[in-house]
Amino acid sequence: MKKFLRLLKPLFPWLLALGDALGVLGGYYLAFILRFAGVLPPENWQAFLQALPGIGAVTWGIFGTLGLYQRSYNGFMPVLRAALTGVAGVAVAAMALTFWLRGFAFPRSVLLLAPPIQAGLICLWRCFFWHLEHRIYGRRELLVVGPPEEAAEILGKVLELPRGWFRVRRVLAPGELGELKKWLPAVDAVLVVPSLSREDKAGVVGACLKARREVFLVPDLYDILLIRASLTQLDDLPVVEVQDIRLTWPQRVTKRAMDVVVAGLGLILAAPVMALCALAIAVTSPGPVFYTQERTGFRGKTFRVYKFRTMIQDAEKQTGPVLAGEKDPRITPVGRILRATRLDELPQLFNVLKGDMSLVGPRPERPFFVKQFASEIPDYHYRHLVKPGLTGLAQVNGKYTTSAADKLRYDLYYIRNYSLLLDLKILLQTIPVILGGEAARGQSEADPEKRAAIHALVNGQQEATPGNRGQQSAW
Structure with a gap:
């Protein structure tokens, strides 16, 4: 059956x-x-x-x-x-x-x-x-290929999935790729981390295709740029043409027109809700109703973003810039509700009307964190090729705790595949995300059981015998 x-x-x-x-x-x-x-x-x-x-x-x-x-x-x-x-x-x-x-x-x-x-x-x-x-589709045996440190980070994502979709059988480091053919009969799919060399990736994909095994590739910038590449020729030489990642001027004009119309209507329709939010903040917490903060936007230029205040006044006076945690004591009770429902972002419609932001695009980060991320991720500046947005592909598909590198992958995919239809799709998909509330939660502490499982898998302590599909790992 x-x-x-x-x-x-x-x-x-x-x-x-x-x-x-x-x-x-x-x-x-x-x-x-x-x-x-x-x-x-x-x-x-x-x-x-x-x-x-x-x-x-x-x-x-x-x-x-x-x-x-x-x-x-x-x-x-x-x-x-x-x-x-x-x-x-x-x-x-x-x-x-x-x-x-x-x-x-x-x-x-x-x-x-x-x-x-x-x-x-x-x-x-x-x-x-x-x-x-x-x-x-579920209950598939999964082999992870890549350096142990990076594989551990990706395993954290896999182990957060509902039980039954995947069972991780083994982590193969780059130096162990000679064992790949031995392990392929024991698994249904292979997950490849982005830092694996181009040559090793080609070898893994080729071996999986030959063995008729599914492959999951975590993309890097090179992979994302090839998504919209077109095949052409120079004389009889086939070449792949990779076009500029920036938006064309008709795309920018269309996007701006939609921003002005939708943001204007949004402010009119949201006015009663914004008034109630402002009243709730003023009554329950001392300090200003609105909160402005410097963010990095289009082409790396800074601007002031508007938000409803969700933390106590002068929350970072002693600590400096710090990302919010899941149970951050600085967040007020009303602020927790506003964050969960994304209502604290409504004043940013004024930023959209001013032209600092767009309805859809990469979320604007603070200059302090931009410098930090840019030093760690060489391709991070590409996300500033479009205006930052109220919502984006990373916000629809990710969480507050999604890493900067993974958010960048979503942002680059969005820029590479931009269309008015994609903007409308992301706006519509934002609604169920808001209803869920998970994407707005702060950073949470790692589950000790999950940490132990990741450590065991990376160190090969839970590996099954190659070719024996009866033995399973704990996950």
């Missing part, structure tokens, strides 16, 4: 999309049944049928933009939040669609009844499918 399901893997996104559409449309049907006690008035039902193709297309568009048709290893809760965000988006779009089509016979009571039903149906469907994917 499992082999048969593996053969159907290419059809999984289509099956997911079909189930989502049936869940949304089924929610409307059940809402009609509840509203009219099982008897469907022809004129009302006809208005629904008229809007049905548009609702189906909107469902797939919103769910696809939220990344719900991509494989996710990060647990079911992110999928659930994205699905609920999608249901809410479909509800708003359906109201607009019926107004546009002049479908006034479409009952407003049905439009209100349907979303809770759809949420239940979609959650059940997604829960079933997530566990099905977990059973088919």
